[in-house]
């Protein structure tokens with residue numbers, strides 16, 4: 067078990083100690099004739115949604131792989147600090163609303179007219195100090211959802227929105243015409259505490275209450291159009307498959323215990339969203355069912371053009387997983403596959419642009435938003 071934990075800890079370091087070496091400049095998505103329903107997007111989440119906030123206070127380090135090729139190879143043709151070969155779900159959301167890609171909050175030079183991305187890689191739902199107190203951190207990822215809320219509050223202040231009663235005009239400018247996209251969050255909470263003395267039930271309770279507490283604040287401040295993504299089946303990620311015993315599998319061929327945990331987490335969130343719909347009847351609250359969208363693709367991979375369900379496109383070691391915790395994507399001994407669009411998994415933990423695009427399509431055009439995304443668009447005045 068000690069060795070197992072050591073691997074996990076090393077992986078955490080490998081995965082989350084990164085640096086901004088490029089300033090991401092937003093570019094307009096292709097012109098569209100549809101009128102802009104939403105004028106801006108505010109996004110939150112972790113590395114699945116982060117468009118460049120990930121950052122190491124110590125400057126360039128030996129783990130700044132997300133800033134190295136082949137990250138970004140498919141779409142941007144250079145690394146943009148996104149954990150993929152190209153665009154993320156949030157990028158496809160922006161495109162489909164004819165808005166520019168969201169600039170990261172931490173880029174002070176970015177034009178924030180069309181929204182801001184507060185999501186940061188490695189972020190947890192639970193406050194960072196919980197992990198510190200339980201010796202579950204190497205202090206490389208101090209951000210949580212609470213940090214993102216602090217950043218959002220600072221942003222509100224910078225826009226002159228202090229209080230919707232005392233500064234109504236300024237707050238109106240921030241909140242009306244804004245889509246709030248709360249990306250997948252919580253996977254890191256489970257990952258950081260994996261194999262520790264803190265029980266998964268404790269993590270589940272704290273992670274779900276942290277997320278719902280955060281949503282309560284957003285809704286109370288005036289968020290009207292809110293999409294909340296659930297967790298994907300995290301047992302299908304290459305890292306989970308690589309770490310778990312082969313006996314721990316479900317009907318998708320993924321790690322059963324891990325998938326079950328993320329599914330249960332999602333049920334708790336959905337129940338809470340139901341009560342938010344009653345508490346905030348003026349808001350439109352959508353649940354984006356990542357778990358079932360992803361599972362649908364795993365079960366019908368051919369139909370979606372995927373040939374590799376579990377193997378990382380970018381990594382090293384070959385075999386079933388092409389994954390080695392000590393030589394991950396972007397490190398000198400790793401390389402990427404010739405056609406990433408045939409792979410679901412990009413680097414062992416994060417997905418390929420092809421998979422993010424498929425997920426975005428299933429959320430925005432398909433049946434995996436509850437109620438459907440078209441309902442949100444119709445409700446938007």
Ligand SMILES: *[C@@H]1O[C@H](CO)[C@@H](O)[C@H](O)[C@H]1NC(C)=O
Pocket residue numbers: 199200201
């Ligand atoms: C954390 O580690 C320190 C130093 O090794 C130890 O004294 C403390 O008891 C640990 N705390 C927990 C909650 O395990």
Ligand SMILES: *[C@@H]1O[C@H](CO)[C@@H](O)[C@H](O)[C@H]1NC(C)=O
Pocket residue numbers: 229230231232
């Ligand atoms: C906003 O201002 C009003 C009036 O001054 C006050 O009653 C209310 O408590 C304030 N709200 C917050 C969230 O500070």
Ligand SMILES: *[C@@H]1O[C@H](CO)[C@@H](O)[C@H](O)[C@H]1NC(C)=O
Pocket residue numbers: 158159162423426427430431
């Ligand atoms: C949704 O469908 C439209 C029309 O088929 C397509 O142009 C668009 O790319 C789709 N959106 C996503 C995110 O795939």
